[in-house]
Amino acid sequence: MSDHAIHARRVLITGCSSGIGRRAAEMLAERGHQVVASLRDPADAADWPHAHIPAVVLDLDDPESIRAGHTAAVEAAGGPIEALFNNGAYGQPGAVEDLSRDTLRAQLETNLLGTLELTNLVIPSMREAGFGRIVQNSSVLGVSALAFRGAYGASKFALEGLSDTMRLELAGSGIDVSLIEPGPITSRFRANAQRAFEANIDWQRSVHREAYERQLERLKKPGPAAPFTLPPEDVVRRVIHAIESRRPKARYPVTVPTYLFAVLKRLLTTRAMDRVLARASGGGKR
Numbered sequence: 001m002s003d004h005a006i007h008a009r010r011v012l013i014t015g016c017s018s019g020i021g022r023r024a025a026e027m028l029a030e031r032g033h034q035v036v037a038s039l040r041d042p043a044d045a046a047d048w049p050h051a052h053i054p055a056v057v058l059d060l061d062d063p064e065s066i067r068a069g070h071t072a073a074v075e076a077a078g079g080p081i082e083a084l085f086n087n088g089a090y091g092q093p094g095a096v097e098d099l100s101r102d103t104l105r106a107q108l109e110t111n112l113l114g115t116l117e118l119t120n121l122v123i124p125s126m127r128e129a130g131f132g133r134i135v136q137n138s139s140v141l142g143v144s145a146l147a148f149r150g151a152y153g154a155s156k157f158a159l160e161g162l163s164d165t166m167r168l169e170l171a172g173s174g175i176d177v178s179l180i181e182p183g184p185i186t187s188r189f190r191a192n193a194q195r196a197f198e199a200n201i202d203w204q205r206s207v208h209r210e211a212y213e214r215q216l217e218r219l220k221k222p223g224p225a226a227p228f229t230l231p232p233e234d235v236v237r238r239v240i241h242a243i244e245s246r247r248p249k250a251r252y253p254v255t256v257p258t259y260l261f262a263v264l265k266r267l268l269t270t271r272a273m274d275r276v277l278a279r280a281s282g283g284g285k286r
Contacts (some may be wrong), residue, residue, distance in 0.1 A: 007135070008032045008174035009243060012070075014058060014118065015088030017044045020137065021186030023232040024085055024239055029053050031240065033083075035075040040088065060088050060114025062105075064123040070121045080125035083133040083243045089155070091193040093215070094152045094201040095208045096150040103200040106152050111155035116162060123175065132175035135236070135242045136163050140253075144261040144273075146281035148208070148215065167250060178242035183255030186227040194219045228256040 011028055015021040016037035025037040029052065038058035040047045048055035054076035058069025074080055089111040092103060118135055126132025141149055144158030160179060167177040195217070197203070203212040253259050257280070265273055282284035 004008070004152065007036060007244075009082040010034045010035050010036070010079055011079045011083040011085065011088055012038060012077070012122070013136075014060065014115075016048075017053070017188075019189065020182075020185060020232045020235050021085075021087040022131045023113075024087065024236045025053050025234070026050065027236045028243070031244075033243070034070045036076045036081075038069055038073065038088070047245070048252050058118070060097075060110045060118070062081045062114075063117060064069075066114060066117050066193070067121070070118060075150050079128065081122045082129070082131060083135065084119060084122050085135045085137070085239055085243075086114070086119065087137040088091075089137065090196060091149070091189060092151040092200065093148055093193050094151065095148055095206065098201050098203070098206050098208065099151055100200070104154070105170045106200075107151040107155050108158070111152070111272070112158050113161065115221070119166075123170075125143060126175045127170075127173050130174040132173075133243045133248065134163075135239055136173065136176045136179050138180060140255070140258040140261060141169065142179070143181055143258060144265060144277055146277055148211070148281060152168040152223065153187045164250075171242065176248045177250070179251045180235060180238050180242070181253045181258050182230075182235050183257035185235055186229055186231050190219055230255050 009076065011033045013021055013024050016025050021037070025035050029035045029050070030143060035053050037053055037055045039048065039055060039059070040059045042057050045055045045057045056069050057065065058073070059065040092107040094103070094262040108146060115136070117168065118284070122132070134157055138159055139152070139156045141153040142160040145153050151268060163177050163179050170177060204218050206212060235254050240251065242248040253262060264276060268276070
């Protein structure tokens with residue numbers, strides 16, 4: 001997908017234990033980039049299967065771990081990070097009225113604040129070199145809201161806003177900021193979201209209990225989580241373009257829902273769009 005001969009870059013990727021992050025590390029390394037994979041859990045880092053791709057421990061909830069992980073990544077890569085793919089995140093389901101302050105804070109710590117802190121660590125060396133690529137893994141839920149995904153949507157809407165602002169502030173520095181906007185992708189995301197839901201939402205005493213029961217049934221079903229689910233490779237191909245292209249795009253939609261919702265938001269009234277989104281997210285009615 002690149003529009004020029006590949007120039008190998010030192011790339012740091014967060015959230016590499018499975019899914020998009022792992023495939024991004026593998027595919028970028030195959031293309032000749034010096035990839036460093038970061039993982040939150042030291043056990044996952046110890047079990048990392050690719051000897052040719054260094055792995056470091058980096059917990060986005062812990063500022064000290066972020067600093068230590070960045071330092072270790074620079075050492076493992078053999079120099080300053082030239083491209084950062086902020087992929088590490090999780091989804092916290094639950095109606096907004098069922099979210100505690102601590103639950104929402106935890107979602108933002110991982111998906112937004114830790115990501116921003118790591119990004120700010122790599123910018124100075126990118127600015128000095130006159131080149132850098134910051135690639136943010138956002139979501140269709142950073143474009144359109146869905147019922148019962150308020151915490152995750154808030155983190156991704158905020159990531160989109162910060163990234164758009166960074167793109168303006170970094171203009172002329174040689175650092176490009178790109179947003180990847182996937183819809184449903186095959187990964188462990190659904191299983192992790194179910195664990196977060198059961199740990200943090202008192203759903204059995206919620207006014208939304210019946211809707212939650214239906215959602216849990218869908219979460220536990222085998223197979224794709226939703227129609228139009230694509231494999232991680234479809235996301236990684238956009239990441240490759242964002243890192244390798246001379247003119248990376250500001251946004252890379254992935255999957256039919258992301259394209260569709262973006263078009264419908266421009267065409268429909270807010271009330272009409274709400275009906276579409278309520279149907280897509282269950283809305284407590286199915």
